[in-house]
Amino acid sequence: MYSDKLIDHFRNPRNMGRMENPDGIGKVGNPVCGDVMYLYIKIKDNKIDDIKFETFGCAAAIGTSSVITEMAKGKTLDEALKITKKDVVDAVGGLPPIKMHCSVLAADALRAAIEDYRKKKGSGNDKPKDS
Numbered sequence: 001m002y003s004d005k006l007i008d009h010f011r012n013p014r015n016m017g018r019m020e021n022p023d024g025i026g027k028v029g030n031p032v033c034g035d036v037m038y039l040y041i042k043i044k045d046n047k048i049d050d051i052k053f054e055t056f057g058c059a060a061a062i063g064t065s066s067v068i069t070e071m072a073k074g075k076t077l078d079e080a081l082k083i084t085k086k087d088v089v090d091a092v093g094g095l096p097p098i099k100m101h102c103s104v105l106a107a108d109a110l111r112a113a114i115e116d117y118r119k120k121k122g123s124g125n126d127k128p129k130d131s
Contacts, residue, residue: 003093006063013062015069019052024117026109030101035061039069039109043117048072048080053109060095060102067091068106077114083107 002010019040029036035057042050051073055065068088072080088103089095095103 001096002059002063005067006060006092006095009063009066009092010059013053013066015052015066015073016054017052018054019050022052022113024113024115024120026112026114026116028105028108028112030105033057033101035102035105037061037065037105037109039065039106039113041072041113041117043077046076048075048077057105058099058102060092060099061105063092064088064095064102064106065109068110072110077117080110081114083110 018038019042022040023043024041026039026041027037035055037057038054040052041048051069053065053069055062068083068091071083071087071091075083085100085103085107088106089100092103
C-alpha cells in the first residue's frame with residue numbers, strides 16, 4: 001500500500017517538532033479525515049534556513065510532512081512555492097488514491113507558512129528592503 005520511502009519517513013520523521021519563534025507558520029487541515037498539519041519556517045537570506053512540522057494524522061500525512069520539509073529546506077521562497085502536490089507524491093514513491101489529499105495538505109501547509117511570513121514582513125514579495 002505505501003512505498004518504503006513513505007514508511008521510512010513515517011517511522012523516522014525528519015524535522016518533526018515545534019519551532020520556537022518561527023518566521024512563518026502554516027496551519028492546514030482536512031475536515032473529512034481529521035488530519036491537521038502545522039509547518040514552521042525560519043528564513044535567512046531569502047531562503048528557508050530551518051523548517052519543522054507537527055502533524056496529527058495518518059502515516060501518509062506524517063510521511064508527506066517529513067518529505068516536504070526536506071524538499072523545501074535551503075530553497076528560496078519562490079523555489080519552495082513551486083513544489084506541487086505531484087512533486088510530493090513523486091518524492092514519497094506514490095500514494096494510494098484515497099491518501100492523495102495528504103500530499104495536498106503538505107504543499108498547502110508550505111504555501112501557508114510562506115504567505116504568513118510575507119504577511120508579517122508587510123510585503124507581497126521576499127526581496128529585502130533598502131535601508
